Amino acid sequence: MIRMKGVCKAYATSQGPHHVLRGVDFTVAPGEVVGILGRNGAGKSTMIRILSGAEFPDTGTIERHMSVSWPLAFAGAFQGALTGLDNLRFICRVYGIDYRTRLHYVEDFAELGKFLREPVHTYSSGMRARLAFALSMAVDFDCFLVDEVVAVGDSRFRQRCQVELFEKRRDRAKILVSHDPNFLLQHSSRMVLLTGGQLLSFGNNADALDYYHAQQQEPAAAFD
Amino acid sequence: MADNLASSFAIQRRVLGALLMREILTRYGRHNIGFLWLFVEPMLFTLGVTALWSLVQADKFSSLPIVAFALTGYSSVLLWRSMPGRCLSAIGPNLSLLYHRNVRVIDLFIARILLEAAGTTMSLVALSLLFIGFEAMGPPEDVLKVVEAWLLLGWFGAGLGLAIGSLAYDNELIDKIWHPMSYILFPLSGAAFLVSAVPAEAREILLLFPMVHGVEMLREGWFGSAITAYYDVGYMAAVNAGLLLFGLLRLRAIADKVRPQ
Numbered sequence: 001m002i003r004m005k006g007v008c009k010a011y012a013t014s015q016g017p018h019h020v021l022r023g024v025d026f027t028v029a030p031g032e033v034v035g036i037l038g039r040n041g042a043g044k045s046t047m048i049r050i051l052s053g054a055e056f057p058d059t060g061t062i063e064r065h066m067s068v069s070w071p072l073a074f075a076g077a078f079q080g081a082l083t084g085l086d087n088l089r090f091i092c093r094v095y096g097i098d099y100r101t102r103l104h105y106v107e108d109f110a111e112l113g114k115f116l117r118e119p120v121h122t123y124s125s126g127m128r129a130r131l132a133f134a135l136s137m138a139v140d141f142d143c144f145l146v147d148e149v150v151a152v153g154d155s156r157f158r159q160r161c162q163v164e165l166f167e168k169r170r171d172r173a174k175i176l177v178s179h180d181p182n183f184l185l186q187h188s189s190r191m192v193l194l195t196g197g198q199l200l201s202f203g204n205n206a207d208a209l210d211y212y213h214a215q216q217q218e219p220a221a222a223f224d
Numbered sequence: 225m226a227d228n229l230a231s232s233f234a235i236q237r238r239v240l241g242a243l244l245m246r247e248i249l250t251r252y253g254r255h256n257i258g259f260l261w262l263f264v265e266p267m268l269f270t271l272g273v274t275a276l277w278s279l280v281q282a283d284k285f286s287s288l289p290i291v292a293f294a295l296t297g298y299s300s301v302l303l304w305r306s307m308p309g310r311c312l313s314a315i316g317p318n319l320s321l322l323y324h325r326n327v328r329v330i331d332l333f334i335a336r337i338l339l340e341a342a343g344t345t346m347s348l349v350a351l352s353l354l355f356i357g358f359e360a361m362g363p364p365e366d367v368l369k370v371v372e373a374w375l376l377l378g379w380f381g382a383g384l385g386l387a388i389g390s391l392a393y394d395n396e397l398i399d400k401i402w403h404p405m406s407y408i409l410f411p412l413s414g415a416a417f418l419v420s421a422v423p424a425e426a427r428e429i430l431l432l433f434p435m436v437h438g439v440e441m442l443r444e445g446w447f448g449s450a451i452t453a454y455y456d457v458g459y460m461a462a463v464n465a466g467l468l469l470f471g472l473l474r475l476r477a478i479a480d481k482v483r484p485q
Contacts, residue, residue, distance in 0.1 A: 094242045
């Protein structure tokens with residue numbers, strides 16, 4: 001179980017604080033797959049970073065009663081000057097795992113060949129995405145935070161991500177964020193809408209979509 | 225509660241271990257002698273300065289053997305000066321690692337401080353053994369006092385590192401000021417003189433610099449009664465504690481603003 005209560009988060013800008021989250025309540029049960037739909041700048045990534053524990057809310061609380069992954073994003077939580085293999089070693093050390101037990105899996109999934117032993121900053125964006133995904137699958141979490149990663153890469157990569165995440169790990173909870181309702185409709189059992197710094201729940205996905213599409217007609221309001 | 229504390233400790237150890245390896249790899253890589261650079265680099269610095277001071281006969285101002293004088297002095301400078309230097313850019317290159325919940329901003333600083341402490345300490349020990357072995361200098365008279373002085377200097381470096389590093393996060397002036405400041409501080413740090421050798425009027429001013437106390441104590445431990453040392457452990461400890469406290473408070477203030485990327 002993950003429970004967020006009354007979470008507010010603002011960032012300092014040169015023109016004063018920018019309020020991203022204004023009192024968000026959110027609960028995820030074990031095994032549940034929740035999609036968070038939001039336009040660009042709605043605060044999806046902030047929400048994911050707070051859920052992961054990489055950032056703290058200004059006010060409000062968050063409880064985690066299951067292990068939660070770092071945000072699975074295309075950029076990846078790794079260091080560019082290190083090689084792919086050294087990043088695997090780093091992550092395994094941090095999470096207390098013997099990297100040798102995961103090396104074969106990462107080599108196999110990331111399909112980097114000899115580049116696994118080259119610095120990450122020499123990778124193409126597709127290679128980075130494959131490494132990022134393979135590394136996060138190497139650690140066993142109860143809940144995965146997925147920040148649009150599955151939307152990048154070629155169709156083969158997307159296909160393999162789907163298998164790993166939604167077939168092999170179908171018993172795990174997942175929180176998916178996207179601005180693409182189709183991706184969320186396909187995978188999540190429940191969809192919520194992040195707008196104006198608040199999380200809106202709807203009786204069914206059709207209502208959420210209607211609201212979202214109506215909102216799409218308005219210009220983006222990134223700053224208020 | 226005890227379980228909690230034990231598991232937190234285990235996590236902390238794992239995170240620091242991982243960060244230490246990460247720092248060593250990007251700084252020294254796996255080429256040629258790899259991580260040995262950790263202490264070979266400060267050794268080369270110290271050897272160079274020792275050679276230079278021997279050539280210019282810096283010891284004509286004192287009766288002390290120049291090799292031991294240079295080794296104790298320059299090693300001390302490296303110890304307290306290298307930590308702030310490395311802490312200046314501790315956060316930037318590691319921003320992406322902060323996505324891992326257990327990796328916190330303070331860990332980035334601790335890892336860099338530990339690495340500098342280890343490198344400069346190994347360099348001092350290796351060079352001491354080398355010089356003593358070749359009879360270029362005598363062994364320290366009071367090893368315990370040398371260790372205490374070294375710890376005080378390391379504490380000063382760690383406190384200064386945290387303070388400078390956390391200030392530099394949102395103020396780029398600090399980076400520009402630190403480099404000239406560290407050069408100006410070098411001749412004032414007690415590395416190249418004994419306080420007893422300077423005029424009495426200047427002593428009071430020089431003793432305002434906390435690292436002077438550490439170097440004096442270190443040399444008293446090394447040369448014993450051959451020199452008259454001027455130092456006040458209480459003064460240096462107070463300055464160190466103040467710097468450390470300031471650094472930690474400042475770090476807590478910025479930790480919330482640092483966003484992983």
